[in-house]
Amino acid sequence: MRTLPISTSRRDWLRRTAAVAGAATLAGCARRSGTHTPRTLRFWALGRESEVVQELLPDFEREHPGLTVRVEQLPFTAAHEKLLTSFAGDSTPDVAQLGNTWVPEFAALNALMPLDAWIASAKAVDPTDYFDGIWRTNVIDGQAFGVPWYVDTRLLFYRRDLWRRAGFDRMPSDWTTFSSALDALQRLGIKHPLYLPLNEFEQLLALCLQQSESLLRDDGRYGNFRSSGFKKALGYYTERFHRGHAAAVDNNQIGNLHQEFGRGTFAAYISGPWNIGELDRRLGIARRNDWGTAPLPGPDGPGASNAGGSSLVVFRRTRRQDDALALLGYLSRPAVQLRFHALIGDLPPRRSAWSMQGADGSTLAQEPRAIAFAQQLERARPTPPVPEWERIVQEMQLVAWQAVKKHIPLDDAAALIDHRVDGFLEKRRWMMQRAAKA
Amino acid sequence: MKRQLAGWVFAAPALIVIAVFFLGPVIAGLVLSFTDFDLYALADLRNLRMAGFDNYIHVLTLPLFWQSLRNTLYFVIVGVPLSIMLSLGCAVLLQSPLARFKPVFRTALFAPVVTTIVAVAVIWRYLYHTRYGLINAGLGAIGVDPIDWLGSPSWSMPAIILFAVWKNFGANMIILVAALQTIPDEMYEAARIDGASRWQQFVDITLPMLGPTLLMVSILTTSGYFQLFAEPYVMTQGGPLQSTVSVLYLMYEEGFRWWNLGKASAVAFLLFVLMVAVTQGILRVGRRAEAHT
Numbered sequence: 001m002r003t004l005p006i007s008t009s010r011r012d013w014l015r016r017t018a019a020v021a022g023a024a025t026l027a028g029c030a031r032r033s034g035t036h037t038p039r040t041l042r043f044w045a046l047g048r049e050s051e052v053v054q055e056l057l058p059d060f061e062r063e064h065p066g067l068t069v070r071v072e073q074l075p076f077t078a079a080h081e082k083l084l085t086s087f088a089g090d091s092t093p094d095v096a097q098l099g100n101t102w103v104p105e106f107a108a109l110n111a112l113m114p115l116d117a118w119i120a121s122a123k124a125v126d127p128t129d130y131f132d133g134i135w136r137t138n139v140i141d142g143q144a145f146g147v148p149w150y151v152d153t154r155l156l157f158y159r160r161d162l163w164r165r166a167g168f169d170r171m172p173s174d175w176t177t178f179s180s181a182l183d184a185l186q187r188l189g190i191k192h193p194l195y196l197p198l199n200e201f202e203q204l205l206a207l208c209l210q211q212s213e214s215l216l217r218d219d220g221r222y223g224n225f226r227s228s229g230f231k232k233a234l235g236y237y238t239e240r241f242h243r244g245h246a247a248a249v250d251n252n253q254i255g256n257l258h259q260e261f262g263r264g265t266f267a268a269y270i271s272g273p274w275n276i277g278e279l280d281r282r283l284g285i286a287r288r289n290d291w292g293t294a295p296l297p298g299p300d301g302p303g304a305s306n307a308g309g310s311s312l313v314v315f316r317r318t319r320r321q322d323d324a325l326a327l328l329g330y331l332s333r334p335a336v337q338l339r340f341h342a343l344i345g346d347l348p349p350r351r352s353a354w355s356m357q358g359a360d361g362s363t364l365a366q367e368p369r370a371i372a373f374a375q376q377l378e379r380a381r382p383t384p385p386v387p388e389w390e391r392i393v394q395e396m397q398l399v400a401w402q403a404v405k406k407h408i409p410l411d412d413a414a415a416l417i418d419h420r421v422d423g424f425l426e427k428r429r430w431m432m433q434r435a436a437k438a
Numbered sequence: 439m440k441r442q443l444a445g446w447v448f449a450a451p452a453l454i455v456i457a458v459f460f461l462g463p464v465i466a467g468l469v470l471s472f473t474d475f476d477l478y479a480l481a482d483l484r485n486l487r488m489a490g491f492d493n494y495i496h497v498l499t500l501p502l503f504w505q506s507l508r509n510t511l512y513f514v515i516v517g518v519p520l521s522i523m524l525s526l527g528c529a530v531l532l533q534s535p536l537a538r539f540k541p542v543f544r545t546a547l548f549a550p551v552v553t554t555i556v557a558v559a560v561i562w563r564y565l566y567h568t569r570y571g572l573i574n575a576g577l578g579a580i581g582v583d584p585i586d587w588l589g590s591p592s593w594s595m596p597a598i599i600l601f602a603v604w605k606n607f608g609a610n611m612i613i614l615v616a617a618l619q620t621i622p623d624e625m626y627e628a629a630r631i632d633g634a635s636r637w638q639q640f641v642d643i644t645l646p647m648l649g650p651t652l653l654m655v656s657i658l659t660t661s662g663y664f665q666l667f668a669e670p671y672v673m674t675q676g677g678p679l680q681s682t683v684s685v686l687y688l689m690y691e692e693g694f695r696w697w698n699l700g701k702a703s704a705v706a707f708l709l710f711v712l713m714v715a716v717t718q719g720i721l722r723v724g725r726r727a728e729a730h731t
Contacts, residue, residue: 077675080695081694081695084477084694084697085694087480088480105477108477108478108481109477109480109481110481110482111481198678199677199678249589250589250677250678252563252588252589252674252677252678253568253586253588253589387477387478391696398679398680401679402679405591405679427474427476427478427485430487431478431485
């Protein structure tokens with residue numbers, strides 16, 4: 001997940017307050033004029049998306065006279081807590097953007113409206129049009145609880161000029177060659193050619209998803225971190241630090257990721273699609289040819305990566321079900337998704353949006369820096385759909401961080417993660433056992 | 439009998455408010471700490487189990503709890519004396535007859551207390567920045583190597599302490615300025631006639647006269663500092679490597695991030711017991727010191 005600097009969350013908060021105040025005033029005016037019955041749909045959106053989505057909404061509101069969509073902005077870092085609190089306090093919004101790894105959690109809370117019936121009848125979304133790994137993140141026990149809004153898979157952003165100078169015209173596709181490429185970059189004088197922030201779990205998670213073993217076993221009853229697959233992933237991860245390929249830093253310690261990348265402090269980092277727009281903005285269009293994107297190398301050949309991104313969900317308690325579903329349908333239209341992409345750079349989850357011609361006549365699938373994402377998305381794999389996932393993955397990263405800083409042996413680190421994860425899953429085991437008895 | 443009833447009636451509004459907004463929640467929290475209330479129980483109360491003392495045992499055997507306790511004690515033991523000394527120093531300087539522009543300085547020194555912590559944290563994060571920060575630039579000028587304030591587990595707590603002390607010392611300073619104004623000038627005059635030096639005047643007149651105020655200030659500050667939360671929340675999110683996780687931060691994470699309200703309540707009660715014990719200890723020491731003089 002993206003971590004925003006504190007200033008942004010503060011700004012979001014201020015803006016949200018202003019937006020709420022503004023919406024309240026508008027609603028007041030509308031009621032007084034009394035031309036049609038005004039309806040308001042509360043839509044919680046997160047981070048940058050919440051700012052950009054407002055530009056897409058006037059068209060939707062024109063299609064549905066009387067309906068106002070009130071976008072309430074949440075910073076990404078605080079969204080999870082706020083959503084849970086809103087559920088506890090009976091004040092869930094009608095529609096929300098949800099990180100797709102959170103879907104199982106809110107489905108377990110029985111907070112989300114099941115969407116299968118709507119998908120079958122309204123025909124607004126076609127599950128087969130979506131990248132498979134992404135669609136599956138929204139399906140819990142065979143029932144869909146959300147529709148993917150944009151996809152976020154992690155892959156390599158690298159300085160093409162520097163890699164070329166190190167003798168690599170193309171990004172290696174396997175771990176061993178990748179590692180020797182980093183050696184070559186070090187010889188060029190880049191002390192730590194790879195940037196792997198220790199407080200972000202996505203990079204290590206991607207390496208884990210490249211293994212054949214799942215991260216949890218027995219239908220999510222126990223952790224499976226002592227598997228040889230996880231140890232291999234963790235081993236490759238920690239080795240990057242111990243060999244100096246990456247500096248042992250967290251993302252608070254680096255000023256601005258994109259500027260440092262432009263400066264050549266490091267020559268590659270693993271991140272998501274929004275970086276395409278961000279790099280153009282920070283480094284300028286003129287430097288476009290200096291950097292590129294490439295799918296993640298895997299243990300032996302092209303590797304998998306996470307099926308991240310956000311989904312749109314409708315909360316069960318909504319009283320505007322039809323309006324809410326209409327908004328889901330509207331935002332899932334390939335044309336609207338393409339516009340959204342143009343505004344923010346988020347990648348659409350539907351293949352038909354990728355092959356649709358944009359304003360300039362070309363398609364997204366032809367955009368050189370997006371191709372790597374299209375390839376990576378076909379290999380995206382979902383994480384285990386358990387409500388405890390967020391906590392499990394944070395704990396995994398924390399132990400990995402300790403393993404890097406304190407040189408904890410792999411076996412001990414793996415056993416420690418398993419021990420803690422089994423603790424988190426105790427309640428889940430109890431519930432499953434009880435359900436089996438009943 | 440009638441008089442007694444009248445007394446209860448007059449006290450009733452306050453008592454009701456206390457019962458509804460304080461006693462009720464506290465008892466509910468205590469009950470909660472003996473259950474495993476979590477996300478699943480939130481969805482359906484049938485998923486709630488009585489846990490007995492399991493939460494307390496879990497918390498007391500959790501390495502992170504002990505680390506958070508160490509972090510909190512570090513913050514209190516270093517932060518409280520530092521904060522009070524700074525407050526006292528500034529208060530004495532402000533009271534000095536030599537000081538000019540007193541209202542300006544008083545306002546300037548008090549300003550951090552009334553500013554929003556989130557806004558201030560943004561500025562301090564820049565000050566602490568390893569490469570571009572003002573603090574490291576200053577240290578560099580006197581030949582000290584750059585310090586990774588917020589990124590190194592050993593410097594993160596000093597950084598938080600510095601920030602918290604700067605943010606909070608003004609409040610105590612104002613209290614101490616008020617207390618200093620109550621010390622009669624005649625005492626200093628008599629001391630000067632007896633030939634007491636400035637330092638002797640400070641130790642033998644100012645400090646004893648401030649005794650009760652200092653006791654109150656240290657109790658307030660200690661209990662406030664035990665509840666360390668906002669500073670790590672906005673500056674480091676408990677990191678790096680959990681070096682700035684305080685007990686209250688741990689409670690927040692358990693309760694509102696992972697929604698284990700049972701365990702979070704257990705943490706809260708353990709912190710409560712600890713704070714009562716420590717403030718009682720300070721009170722006892724304070725009283726004994728008073729009895730001696």
